[in-house]
Amino acid sequence: MTEQHETPTGASGKALGRDIPQATVTRLATYLRVLAGLADSGVAIVSSEELAVAAGVNSAKLRKDLSFLGPNGVRGVGYDVAKLRTRIEDVLGLSQGHRVVLIGAGNLGRALVGYGGFGVRGFTVVGIFDNDPAVIGQSYAGLVVRDVDLLVAQIPALDPTIALLAVPDEAAQDVCDRLVDAGVLSILSFAPCELRVPAHVQIRRVDLAMELQMLSFDAARNDAPVLPVVAHASSGRVARRVPPQNHPALNHPAPVEPARGRPPRRTAPHSANPHAATPAKHPGIGDHPMSERQRANQQAGARARVTEPGEVQS
Numbered sequence: 105m106t107e108q109h110e111t112p113t114g115a116s117g118k119a120l121g122r123d124i125p126q127a128t129v130t131r132l133a134t135y136l137r138v139l140a141g142l143a144d145s146g147v148a149i150v151s152s153e154e155l156a157v158a159a160g161v162n163s164a165k166l167r168k169d170l171s172f173l174g175p176n177g178v179r180g181v182g183y184d185v186a187k188l189r190t191r192i193e194d195v196l197g198l199s200q201g202h203r204v205v206l207i208g209a210g211n212l213g214r215a216l217v218g219y220g221g222f223g224v225r226g227f228t229v230v231g232i233f234d235n236d237p238a239v240i241g242q243s244y245a246g247l248v249v250r251d252v253d254l255l256v257a258q259i260p261a262l263d264p265t266i267a268l269l270a271v272p273d274e275a276a277q278d279v280c281d282r283l284v285d286a287g288v289l290s291i292l293s294f295a296p297c298e299l300r301v302p303a304h305v306q307i308r309r310v311d312l313a314m315e316l317q318m319l320s321f322d323a324a325r326n327d328a329p330v331l332p333v334v335a336h337a338s339s340g341r342v343a344r345r346v347p348p349q350n351h352p353a354l355n356h357p358a359p360v361e362p363a364r365g366r367p368p369r370r371t372a373p374h375s376a377n378p379h380a381a382t383p384a385k386h387p388g389i390g391d392h393p394m395s396e397r398q399r400a401n402q403q404a405g406a407r408a409r410v411t412e413p414g415e416v417q418s
């Protein structure tokens with residue numbers, strides 16, 4: 105995500121009476137996503153190592169991030185998933201949920217309001233505005249598109265906390281000004297142009313073309329073939345998928361001969377060709393019976409990695 109302007113201290117920092125670095129806020133959103141998955145799997149307690157692995161950060165960074173939330177977790181036991189989730193939601197200002205208005209019911213706008221993931225995360229679209237007579241009055245996601253000329257008059261009743269801007273570039277500043285006049289304090293713009301807002305208004309800009317350019321640059325810099333890539337929507341971090349055989353998790357050392365005198369270690373039968381590229385088995389997984397918690401955590405970790413297999417941070 106391309107950050108355009110932000111107030112120096114986010115709402116989360118204000119809520120705690122202390123500053124939380126923006127990078128930490130971004131990672132908190134990732135932890136929240138992982139915790140939601142753990143909770144769905146019935147996991148009640150999670151260790152910092154498990155949570156860190158599932159979130160794709162090292163555990164020291166995770167502990168540092170969570171230290172901004174005040175006392176959390178029990179040494180040697182872990183974090184209470186439900187409590188930590190509630191705490192992060194509080195800090196991110198998500199506890200009450202958000203009411204969202206969309207301006208621009210075109211290709212992108214309709215896709216956005218049709219995306220079910222916003223509602224699950226507490227973002228409810230409460231109003232849609234457009235200026236095209238052919239679009240006004242149409243229904244999307246159960247909402248009738250309103251005339252943008254009524255925006256300033258109708259915003260107070262809708263009481264949105266966030267506005268999504270999905271209008272063409274040339275209309276973006278005018279609509280942005282109207283939103284500010286109507287008292288909207290947070291705007292997420294998909295128009296790639298710069299927008300001017302007063303200092304008390306937070307605006308973030310999603311410039312997908314710029315994200316693609318950054319990936320292009322990354323590929324050129326590494327003089328590598330362009331590989332499938334993933335972008336972390338929550339963090340703006342860009343990652344490159346690497347071929348599975350290059351994934352660090354598969355770079356296990358070669359088997360070591362058992363020490364003389366010790367009983368040989370039981371291993372899976374070798375393939376006929378000892379040099380065949382069989383996938384390395386992750387130590388520990390499958391070797392020992394797992395507790396319910398470990399199994400749930402493994403699933404959660406796997407799920408978290410499903411969208412990011414073989415990635416390395418660039």
Ligand SMILES: NC(=O)c1ccc[n+]([C@@H]2O[C@H](COP(=O)([O-])OP(=O)(O)OC[C@H]3O[C@@H](n4cnc5c(N)ncnc54)[C@H](O)[C@@H]3O)[C@@H](O)[C@H]2O)c1
Pocket residue numbers: 207208209210211212213233234235236239252269270271272273275278279294295296312313
């Ligand atoms: N579609 C994409 O994949 C995509 C990707 C990245 C960025 N964007 C950006 O998102 C924005 C929207 O793109 P799109 O493809 O949905 O465009 P679109 O033309 O399909 O939709 C734009 C909508 O905005 C409405 N509109 C125009 N002027 C308006 C105004 N003054 N007030 C209210 N509504 C107004 C139009 O009637 C239309 O319904 C653009 O700035 C575009 O650059 C789009």
